[in-house]
Amino acid sequence: MKKSLSILAVLVLPAGCGESTPDSQTASPEGDGQTTQRPGYEGSDYPDAAPLKELPDAQGVQVGGKPVIEACNLLSLNDLKDLGIKVGSRPDPNVVNFERTYLVGDGKGPLETSFGTYSKADGLAVDKCAYALEPKDGTLQESLAVAVSQPAYVSGTAETAAAFVGAPASITLGQVQGDGSAGKMQDIAKRRDADLEKQTNALAGPSTVGYSSPVFPKPVAQPCPLLTADVVSPAIGTDASPLVSEIPGTAVGDIAFPHDPQPRNYVQLECGRGTGEDDPLSRKALSLTATSFLTEDAAKGYVDNTAGAHGGQAPSAAIGDESRIMTDTMSMRTQGVLIFRKGRFAFELYLVDHDGHPIGSTLAEANSLLVPAGQKIALAFQGT
Missing domain, CATH: 3.40.1000 (Protein Transport Mog1p; Chain A)
Incomplete structure (x- = not known):
């Protein structure tokens, strides 16, 4: 189902297909009305179903004087692309589709967590990255999330941190059926662990989600x-x-x-x-x-x-x-x-x-x- 901006009395027109080819009746010189087709998103109603790109930030973040590993750096858009996993397509922001909860270097207010040990990827977390994945059969919606907990903001983390170099990270893949992404869980976990090692050796800040279309x-x-x-x-x-x-x-x-x-x-x-x-x-x-x-x-x-x-x-x-x-x-x-x-x-x-x-x-x-x-x-x- 096509989703659109919520404006009264607005007609949202379906986009055509074709590779960045303007429709002579609807395209404007500025680019309005143009559409493009992405592999794996055939049949999309949107002008571009998959325009996301990721811009890394080499400047690490500290909270309370302690370094923070950002969850989205452990399962990035680039990681998903390399693994052949497609993020769900939706132009209006929605927490079900894609949400990044991360920490920045300023702000004096306290952080409050709901757990005594470490956060789960399928629950609440102050440092979490969650994606809906593009359904392969047009109906099934899978989800993928990773959460990170560290002593700087989760008081009970120290007791459970040894296996994760001070940053326990959990990952979930939800509503898995048929030939979805369940078979890639091992590869996903390997990529998460490799990213965790990289972040431990060279901490990076939260990346910027950009658009290339x-x-x-x-x-x-x-x-x-x-x-x-x-x-x-x-x-x-x-x-x-x-x-x-x-x-x-x-x-x-x-x-x-x-x-x-x-x-x-x-x-x-x-x-x-x-x-x-x-x-x-x-x-x-x-x-x-x-x-x-x-x-x-x-x-x-x-x-x-x-x-x-x-x-x-x-x-x-x-x-x-x-x-x-x-x-x-x-x-x-x-x-x-x-x-x-x-x-x-x-x-x-x-x-x-x-x-x-x-x-x-x-x-x-x-x-x-x-x-x-x-x-x-x-x-x-x-x-x-």
Whole structure:
């Protein structure tokens, strides 16, 4: 089933096939409407079903003065590609499809884990990488995850760490049936162990999930670097922790707006940062979704249609090229969400607080908490 951006009265057009070949009736000179076909993703409705690339970061991270091994460095996108394992394809960020929970070097807030020993890959963890895999038969959905625990943030880890050089790592492959990826578990485990040895000898930081696609040839906005501790802490009312939760879309999507039949290609990532609980329902955080388009007109159409469909009101201070606060009480994703644009990039910022704000923020709260954060984000973002 094709999934799309959630905008009222928006028609999402199915993409065609072909190898980066524009459809003469739907392609634009900027690249909108173009599609490409990837091996193993035949029949996809998306302009590009598998555009992900990974950019390593050689700068290691420390928490509490101790080095951190990032879970996604033990089972990376490059590892999966080498093993012939295909990540599930979906343009809208979704925790079921691909989620990276990792640690960065700044943030004074504490980390809190739900386990006394080490975290399991099929449970909660502050350092975890989880993938849904592309179904081979079109229906079966397999999952793959790896979690890492270390004494810096899991108090009981020291007693169980010997076999893993100070970093116990568990790995799971879920819902395995038929001729799926079950037969590759041994190879996956070997690759994880080899990566663990590499990380122990030369620690690296969290990699960046990037995009390389002939149907989206321009740079993509990365929301996580914009959620610095000085942006997040005032909005959540306490020190931000080192924990970052990132949900990248795994496909290039397309969208069309009312009165504009031209499909617009986009890439979308979501990032959250706040308190340091491994249980996301216990965190208080800022969530920032960045949607990159190929043209400024497409981003403008997205902001206008999204804000217009969900009671957009002018914020207390202008942000970027245009900005609105949504007041629709439908959900926390539409009540008190600050949406703004800079050039061809659209951003949506909201407060995640399941206890204090279960259905979103009021207009006054959004003006007080989100507008200052949005101003800092817009000022820091230098996308072209």
